[in-house]
Amino acid sequence: MNIRHIFLFSLIVICSACTTSGQLYYVDTEGNERLGCDVEFIGMPSVDIFAVEYALSLCAKSIVKKGGRIKESHLLKIDTTIPAAPCGEAWTHELAKQHFQSKYISKKEYGYIVFELAEINKCT
Numbered sequence: 001m002n003i004r005h006i007f008l009f010s011l012i013v014i015c016s017a018c019t020t021s022g023q024l025y026y027v028d029t030e031g032n033e034r035l036g037c038d039v040e041f042i043g044m045p046s047v048d049i050f051a052v053e054y055a056l057s058l059c060a061k062s063i064v065k066k067g068g069r070i071k072e073s074h075l076l077k078i079d080t081t082i083p084a085a086p087c088g089e090a091w092t093h094e095l096a097k098q099h100f101q102s103k104y105i106s107k108k109e110y111g112y113i114v115f116e117l118a119e120i121n122k123c124t
Contacts, residue, residue, distance in 0.1 A: 020048035024056050024075070026068040036063050036070075041114070047100070050111025054080055082112050 021040040027033055037059035041048035053075075060075035070076075083105060085091045091113050100110040 020052050022052040022056050024059050024063070024070065024072065026060075026063045026070045029067045034068075036060070036068070047107050047111045047114065050108045051115040052111075053078065054112045054115045080112065083109050 020042075021038075023035060023039070024037040025033055026036045037056055039052050039055040039059075041051045056072070057075045057078040057080050060070050060072060063070055064076060082091075085095065089095060093114065096105070096110055096113040099105045100107070105113070
């Protein structure tokens, strides 16, 4: 094995360690098992786990509304509320990162924001 192979193998291992993913299967109204969601985030695993949780929760709630059944009922109980952005601003990845690093928002809130950026908070 030469140095190029070792480098490539190391790179693959490092990249796979930075990926957080999840899948949600459900049973449709006809009794067939189907894949409802397949979510993957690459970046900061301690935060991405919450982005995956958020995405799977939204997916689960949508499936149940359409008559499907899921085994992971805990996903239906997750509060997917995203904290409001500062007045006059919209969440961006950079703004969310700054607020997370300054401890204004939690890992969970940061993960939710990373998944779905909210609209401008007009503070009315």
